[in-house]
Every structure is written in structure tokens, then in C-alpha cells.
Amino acid sequence: ILISNNTQQTQEQQQQLPQDSLQSSLHQQEHVIASLQEQLQRQQQMLEALAVS
Structure with a gap:
């Protein structure tokens, strides 16, 4: 059970x-x-200033 929990945590971290x-x-x-x-x-x-002048 501990191993599966660890892998789940690492997968979540990788997704984050x-x-x-x-x-x-x-x-x-x-x-x-x-x-x-x-x-x-x-x-x-x-450009507008140039066009005016």
C-alpha cells in the first residue's frame, strides 16, 4: 500500500x-x-503626428 501511495504522489507532482x-x-x-x-x-x-504635419 505504501508503494502505491508513493507512486500516486509522484504522478500528481509530475502533473502539477x-x-x-x-x-x-x-x-x-x-x-x-x-x-x-x-x-x-x-x-x-x-505616424499620426507625421501625417498631420
Whole structure:
């Protein structure tokens, strides 16, 4: 019984790890997307300023 419990615990841990890494990578992607959106907004503002002048 002890052995089966141990294997169950390790399986649960293995399943948890990829979820954590996925969440962290998702957060990183969100940061990248946010910074890209800021850059796009700046470029749009620059283009609009150029178009006006």
C-alpha cells in the first residue's frame, strides 16, 4: 500500500509541474503582448503626428 501511495504522489507532482510552467509562460507571453501593444500605440501616434504635419 505504501508503494502505491508513493507512486500516486509522484504522478500528481509530475502533473502539477507542467501546469505551473504553462502558467508562468502564459504570464511571460502576457507581458510581451502588453509591451508590444505599447510599442504599436507609440508607432501609431508617431505616424499620426507625421501625417498631420
